Amino acid sequence: MQQAHIAGRWLSTVHRYSYIFLSKTFAEYGIGQGQIKFLMILFEQDGVTQEHMAGELNIDKATVARAIRKLETEGYVIRKPHESDRRANLIFLTDKAKGIESVIKKEMTHWTETLTHGFSDEERQTAIELLKRMAGNAVKEVESMEEVKSNETAE
Amino acid sequence: MQQAHIAGRWLSTVHRYSYIFLSKTFAEYGIGQGQIKFLMILFEQDGVTQEHMAGELNIDKATVARAIRKLETEGYVIRKPHESDRRANLIFLTDKAKGIESVIKKEMTHWTETLTHGFSDEERQTAIELLKRMAGNAVKEVESMEEVKSNETAE
DNA sequence: GCTGAAAGGTTGCGTATGCAACTAAAATTG
DNA sequence: CAATTTTAGTTGCATACGCAACCTTTCAGC
Numbered sequence: 001m002q003q004a005h006i007a008g009r010w011l012s013t014v015h016r017y018s019y020i021f022l023s024k025t026f027a028e029y030g031i032g033q034g035q036i037k038f039l040m041i042l043f044e045q046d047g048v049t050q051e052h053m054a055g056e057l058n059i060d061k062a063t064v065a066r067a068i069r070k071l072e073t074e075g076y077v078i079r080k081p082h083e084s085d086r087r088a089n090l091i092f093l094t095d096k097a098k099g100i101e102s103v104i105k106k107e108m109t110h111w112t113e114t115l116t117h118g119f120s121d122e123e124r125q126t127a128i129e130l131l132k133r134m135a136g137n138a139v140k141e142v143e144s145m146e147e148v149k150s151n152e153t154a155e
Numbered sequence: 156m157q158q159a160h161i162a163g164r165w166l167s168t169v170h171r172y173s174y175i176f177l178s179k180t181f182a183e184y185g186i187g188q189g190q191i192k193f194l195m196i197l198f199e200q201d202g203v204t205q206e207h208m209a210g211e212l213n214i215d216k217a218t219v220a221r222a223i224r225k226l227e228t229e230g231y232v233i234r235k236p237h238e239s240d241r242r243a244n245l246i247f248l249t250d251k252a253k254g255i256e257s258v259i260k261k262e263m264t265h266w267t268e269t270l271t272h273g274f275s276d277e278e279r280q281t282a283i284e285l286l287k288r289m290a291g292n293a294v295k296e297v298e299s300m301e302e303v304k305s306n307e308t309a310e
Numbered sequence: 311g312c313t314g315a316a317a318g319g320t321t322g323c324g325t326a327t328g329c330a331a332c333t334a335a336a337a338t339t340g
Numbered sequence: 341c342a343a344t345t346t347t348a349g350t351t352g353c354a355t356a357c358g359c360a361a362c363c364t365t366t367c368a369g370c
Contacts, residue, residue: 007283040164242319
């Protein structure tokens with residue numbers, strides 16, 4: 001085996017090039033790479049809170065707030081106040097967003113196919129599964145670091 | 156198979172949590188996540204140009220310039236003018252950097268082990284190999300997009 | 311050897327992100 | 341039910357990054 005610490009390098013390269021690709025691809029729609037993931041969530045389940053998205057994507061709620069605001073400004077989503085919890089908003093797709101749903105999904109699929117070009121079906125499946133497990137491990141580790149920290153300050 | 160476009164989600168989660176972990180881990184040394192990759196390059200080969208690093212990591216030369224400046228400010232590297240090419244600098248590690256080389260490598264290995272927790276040796280190996288191929292595919296695709304663009308403007 | 315193109319670096323600007331601090335509205339608890 | 345804690349969201353600040361424009365220096369072609 002090579003140096004174990006080399007994994008992060010490829011990960012970081014894939015991430016940065018995904019950023020470049022998605023930014024260029026959706027620029028003509030006024031959508032940045034950072035907003036796509038929220039649209040993808042909404043395509044699955046429309047009308048959720050920002051908190052829900054933050055939890056679903058394991059992303060900071062401040063980042064959610066800004067991404068949703070940008071999408072709202074561009075006319076892709078609207079915020080409706082939650083009827084029984086006045087702290088929360090529910091986020092809904094507009095027709096403008098629904099109109100480009102298929103384009104977005106097509107490009108996302110295209111990018112995944114690009115990344116896994118030359119992979120066998122099995123390798124493609126394995127790649128996704130291993131990445132999912134890595135994501136789970138990453139989240140668990142960082143959360144355990146935070147627990148340690150909050151226990152310390154509580155003493 | 157699930158939706159193909161789901162791969163990017165895990166990728167992005169792993170990347171963001173790597174960012175969080177590495178930022179926290181190296182904060183006490185005055186080193187950010189963004190500088191680590193350059194130190195790793197220098198641990199392999201000391202005394203290279205910024206251009207070399209940009210090529211090696213497929214990273215923008217402006218980002219290299221800023222990361223190296225930060226490392227220089229913190230006393231981890233020095234820039235020496237290239238003796239035969241007055242445009243270029245050669246970047247060398249200081250003793251301060253060499254003194255924490257083992258710590259950095261240890262933490263990087265630890266993080267990789269965390270990400271691949273519960274993986275068999277074969278899965279760990281596969282994960283690294285598939286990521287490497289994905290990175291290669293990503294770079295190739297974006298470069299081909301740029302070629303198309305420059306051909307268009309040249310006409 | 312000039313001239314124009316290419317290469318190495320830097321800086322300005324914009325985006326995506328995390329963290330900390332904040333507000334306002336629930337929810338919990340004594 | 342009043343006081344405290346938690347939750348949903350926003351804003352300020354800092355970091356990492358890409359792209360474009362720029363400056364020097366080097367190189368290639370004539």
